[in-house]
Every structure is written in C-alpha cells, then in structure tokens.
Amino acid sequence: MVKEEDEMKILFVYNHDSTWTREDLSILKKYFDVETYFYKKDKRRKNIGKLVKESDIVFIWFASYHALKSTFLAKKYNKKVVTVASGYSVANVPEYKYGLAAKFYTRWIPKYIIKNSNAVIAVSESNQKEILEVFPHENIVLIPHGFYIEKFKMAKKKEKMVITVGAVDKTSIKRKGIDKFVKVADYFDIPFLVIGKIKVDIEKTFGKIPQNVKFTGFVPDEELLKLYQQAKVYAQFSFHEAFGCSVAEAVLCGCVPVVTNKYALPEVVGKYGFVVNYWNEDEAVDKIEEALNSSQEIGERARERIIENYSMEKREERLKELMEEMVRR
Numbered sequence: 001m002v003k004e005e006d007e008m009k010i011l012f013v014y015n016h017d018s019t020w021t022r023e024d025l026s027i028l029k030k031y032f033d034v035e036t037y038f039y040k041k042d043k044r045r046k047n048i049g050k051l052v053k054e055s056d057i058v059f060i061w062f063a064s065y066h067a068l069k070s071t072f073l074a075k076k077y078n079k080k081v082v083t084v085a086s087g088y089s090v091a092n093v094p095e096y097k098y099g100l101a102a103k104f105y106t107r108w109i110p111k112y113i114i115k116n117s118n119a120v121i122a123v124s125e126s127n128q129k130e131i132l133e134v135f136p137h138e139n140i141v142l143i144p145h146g147f148y149i150e151k152f153k154m155a156k157k158k159e160k161m162v163i164t165v166g167a168v169d170k171t172s173i174k175r176k177g178i179d180k181f182v183k184v185a186d187y188f189d190i191p192f193l194v195i196g197k198i199k200v201d202i203e204k205t206f207g208k209i210p211q212n213v214k215f216t217g218f219v220p221d222e223e224l225l226k227l228y229q230q231a232k233v234y235a236q237f238s239f240h241e242a243f244g245c246s247v248a249e250a251v252l253c254g255c256v257p258v259v260t261n262k263y264a265l266p267e268v269v270g271k272y273g274f275v276v277n278y279w280n281e282d283e284a285v286d287k288i289e290e291a292l293n294s295s296q297e298i299g300e301r302a303r304e305r306i307i308e309n310y311s312m313e314k315r316e317e318r319l320k321e322l323m324e325e326m327v328r329r
Helices: 019-031 048-053 066-075 108-115 126-132 178-185 202-206 219-229 243-251 265-272 281-292 296-309 311-329
Strands: 009-014 033-038 055-062 080-083 119-122 138-142 159-165 192-195 213-215 231-236 256-262 274-276
Touching: 009 019, 009 066, 009 138, 019 311, 033 048, 033 281, 048 066, 048 231, 055 066, 055 213, 055 311, 066 108, 080 138, 080 311, 108 274, 119 126, 119 311, 126 138, 126 159, 138 192, 138 231, 159 219, 178 192, 178 281, 192 219, 219 231, 219 243, 231 243, 231 281, 243 256, 243 265, 243 296, 256 296, 265 274, 265 296, 274 281
Parallel strands: 009 033, 009 055, 055 080, 080 119, 119 138, 159 192, 159 231, 192 213, 231 256, 256 274
Antiparallel strands: none
C-alpha cells in the first residue's frame, strides 16, 4: 500500500545552515512529515538510529562525512536515500586540491554515500557530469537550484559599478576568484565591491589594494539586494562552481554577468552573459568593459532567462515528484 503524502516521513540530514538547505527543508515540509538532523548540533542530542528507523526516506544535503552514519543505517533498515551531491563533496579539481573527490583518502566518503543512494540530485548539468565522471550512478536526477523571483527586482537605473559575492577566506579567495577580481579592478576607476564575510587580513593577503576596491564584509540580505539592484555588472571569476547562486540572484536584479568558462557558470548565464577563458586577465578586462557599456536590454533578457529556467516553483515541483516516486518504488 502506497503511503499518502501527509503520512510519508522524511529525515532531513544536513551540516550547513545555508539558503539551499533552508529552502529545500521548507519545500519538503509543505508536503511531508519532516524530521531534521543537523549534524553539528544534533549528533550528541538526537538518536540517529531511531530517526532513520522511523523514516521512509533519508534526504541528505551534500555527500560528505556528516551523512555516513545515516546512509549506513538507512541501508540497514531498508530505507530510501536521496542525496543532493553538490559543491565540495563531489568536486574533483586536483590542480587546486579542491573537493573530496580530488583526494584519494577522502574520495571514499562521497563514493559510499552516492553508491548507497536510491537517487542522486544534481543542481546543474555541469554538476551532473562531474558526479558521473567519478561516481557513476543509474539514477542521477537534475533538479537545478530555484529562486523566489518576486524577491529580486530590477532597478530603473544602474550605476557603473562591478560587484562580486563570496566569503573572503583562504579557500574562497582563489576558488571564487576574488584575487583576480581585485587585480582586474586596477584597470578601472569605478567602484569594485567584494561582498562577504572577511576572515583574513586584507593587507597581508592582497598587498596593495586599488583605491576603487571596497571589501564590505558581511551584509544583510536587504542590503545585498540593494547592491545587486545598484550595480551594472556582476563578476564571478571562479575556477569551480557547481551552480553559481549569487550570479543568478544578481542577474535577477538586472546585473550583466561576467563569468569564467569553468563548470556551471556558462550554463547559468547562457548567451546573455560575457564568458572569460580561465584565466585571461586582458580578456576579463575587455569583457567587463563590454558589460559596463551594454544596453539595459541585455540585463533584461538575462533576467528572463533565469526566470524561465530557475524558478523556485520548478524546483519545488520536481522535489515533490521525486519523493513520491521514491515511496512508490
């Protein structure tokens, strides 16, 4: 007998309190009975064995160490496992030593979780390809990130300003291309803003900073939205992105995107963005110049493309369908 939706119980296992996990949790709670297991807080105060045993599906965000025990127990108790295999957990970028899959002594972690999952969710075609190259699986489902379109609106007037979003820490400086963003800024005399938590000494890390560069530190969502609406160009010079959520958010606010040709970034911006070969500094300068001088129509078309492909409604529908399919199997 197939369970009704409101009878289906899902154990939501995660280790990052992020926008993505909160949004998926909110979606699943609309349709199913959901219990959470936030590894950082719950590993000593909740009985994971009991939670898995009482669930129909174990839904995992990131195929990393925090999900090993719940995956093992799910197979022991014959429960279905659905894993969102994105980001660092399945990244394989050995030249930067980035990703669990890039190191032989950590690769077994995502391998075990993915192998024992009934369905694996990829958030982009690039992410899907990356998973398949290292962890072949017969049921990888493409469900891209989604965005609440009504939250992101275009301003009538844009300023000649370039922004990028990313934590300023030892890992993100190179992965997010913040070091390259700062170098490129020196060719211009307009504001370049780096938006995100600062976890390093700026002067020691970057040396002399161009006068037009400002590190804002962390800003609340309301202020970030205003900066998206204010800036003409959003630049993301990453060497790896499983998706590029900040790019999509900025484009929804009318920013013209300039991104590298790495992983999912070209996929997200499509033909209405400027793509730079990684890493060509002169080309990056030229593309930012083009983007700054581009028509408002480019920003409007880029926004429409994000709306068409990456609405939250689409992600919600696909997640709901996948959960129902899992129980019917």
